[in-house]
Amino acid sequence: MTNQSQKKDTIVIGLGNILFSDEGIGVHLIRRLSEHQNEFPLVDFIDAGTGGMNVLHLIANRKKAVIIDCVKMGKKQGTIKQFEPADVQTTKKMSHFSLHEADILQIINLSRQLGECPDKIVIFGIEPESLELGQKLSKTLSDGINAYLADICKELC
């Protein structure tokens, strides 16, 4: 985690669990994006894994946050969709039951309440093909990596 004083204006956060195939797409993409850190000196790339609640602190007092996660959207498998928090409503049911079921939309809401939310939040959701136990992405998502990276980089330019 970056110290408060060293925070860059923009943060890109990859979420997910790399032990469950496509569930880890956010982390896989962050790893690839981090290889291009030199091209984006004003951007922090953070692999937040499954530390969902930590997003609250990661986005605090930034100008822009980009969140990449595997999202069930009812779209074709492998589809990447860019949206903002206001475009969606949560259907999560467990977020007040266990710390392990964080809801990013609720975290963003809390960040706003606390007055430290970035002005701009962009979410890249990628529809999974497989959520089975395994450390490899499905072929569909693996084949889409370069296209996903291109879409995300466009947002960072």
Added chain:
Amino acid sequence: MHNNVNINVHHITRVEGHGNIVVNVKEGKIEKLQWQVPEAPRFFEAMVRGHSYQDIQTIVSRICGICSITHSLAATKAVESALGLKVSEQADKLRILMHYSEQLQSHTLHVGYLAAPDFFGTPSVVPLVARAADAVKTIVKAHRIANTWSDLIAGRTTHPVTLTPGGLTKIPTEKQLRQLQQTLKDAVPDLKKIAEVVLSVAANIPKFERPTEYVSLKQTNPPAYTFYHGGITSNDNKGAVVPIEKWHDVTNEFVVEQSTSKWAKWHRDAYAVGALARFNNNAELLSPMAKDAAKVFGLQKGCCNPYMNTVAQLVECFHVVETSIEIIDQLLTRGLKTEKVTSSPRAGKGSGCVEAPRGILFHEYEFDKNGKCVAADICIPTGQNHANIQKDFEKLLPEILDQPEKDIRLKLEMLVRAYDPCISCSTHFLDVQFVK
């Protein structure tokens, strides 16, 4: 008393976790009362088979985003046991510091984000901001401090990267440790403020008791309130400590129809793990400020009110902060030394045990002569608590059956939350419908 009650809290998550509360009461008679965990087997053990002993702690750190340091530490200790590796006193102290950062992270999250809304009567932490803005900001601040602390010692907030069999790959500078120590000293007033806020609503903590077996680590040489060293004990074990290698004799996991997650039992038909278990087995060894906090809440050794687990977590927040200030003193007095960590593969089997924020955690691995993992076994704290939650339900429900159905439901839900369960970590964080 109600003639009929029907509660079906059916929380479904996609990947691996369910946690259902089912209550059917007909004509005043309880026909069904179950804490169900129809959780798909996760087979994390299969995930590490074939991997090098050097990679185990990195892989298992991804099991959970809340207890990732704990899983990594348990795995690292198990690997070290299997390979006969010794860890320096400096690395040992730094690991305990790392572990304490996660205890503070998780406990502040649980107390502030999950339990506090119950006590204040709000559906979640978001509306709580409007009612108790200062309290929420203080909790967020404490959580942020814990995260920065993890960053410094573990290399990341979650999924640590500095742990390696035999020691640590990177250590902080003395200057960084001094800064951390000052930050922790400055955090004490914030913890006191959080305790005051919780105390102000403590009357809303349900009064319920059920004599329970509490299982936790216990350290006797030297005696210490432990999350990391020692053996296994319980209040039924007459102070005796079972070596970590014998953990299967403690957990005695068994299969039940209502849950695909195994249950556990030791001396009774169920046992509890977590902060209240640690407190009940080791309270006299808490730091002074932690003891004071327990006293303020009237939390005493022998408490068997599971809802007080949240208070025990709060007490432990004081302990880990106060003890860490001392540990940093010890490290700085001796001076930090660069240590070269080496290890080599060999065949062997070893167990590792640490206290996760939510209870005792066991890892066990076996390696071949090339250091490749050939077998693994992990027993998580929440699995050990399932049977106890059911037994609590069975005593609690008849006691509250005259209350409105929504209150019954809330008390059952609060009970599950009090155990701070890990029933659904590792899932992605967005389930959405598009509205635009």
